Amino acid sequence: MIKINRIAEVFNEHSVYNRRIAELLDVSESTVSRWVHNKQQPDVHKLYKIAEYLKIDIRDLFYPTKWSDGK
Template identity: 45%
Template sequence: MLRIDEILKEKNISNLEFAEMLDVSPTSASAFKSGRTKPKFDTLVKMAEVLDVDIRELFHPTKGGELLNGFVQYKDKVYTINNKKDLEGLLAAINQS
């Protein structure tokens, strides 16, 4: 369910560093990563903050596909990207340039 291990690998953060960032024991941090323990909401918020990610990025998508969310600025226009259609619109705008 949670993709903490993937995020830690992407950011080159060890389990011990992650535990220190959360102010929890390395055993607790490992339990969160493995899914043996489900973190409370306030812990999820803290995880997102210390890992510098949107809280939604902590989770694997539940309906298949990849999670798309964010903003892209291209030629002084800001595009909101929440789904594949939004991304296709941005690509169309780029291809028309």
């Protein structure tokens, strides 16, 4: 499975629990768990709210991309 987001790592770095994010975004803890395990991705508005809450750049919630030039 390709890991798209770094939500688990970021939550760990900031000592944030799924329950708090679920309350903040008015979603279930199981939804947040799916995001943390990269089984589902939050929409951009929810990512923005998470970044705002943690006071981080929204890009920190993703793994950096490295595109090959096809050569």
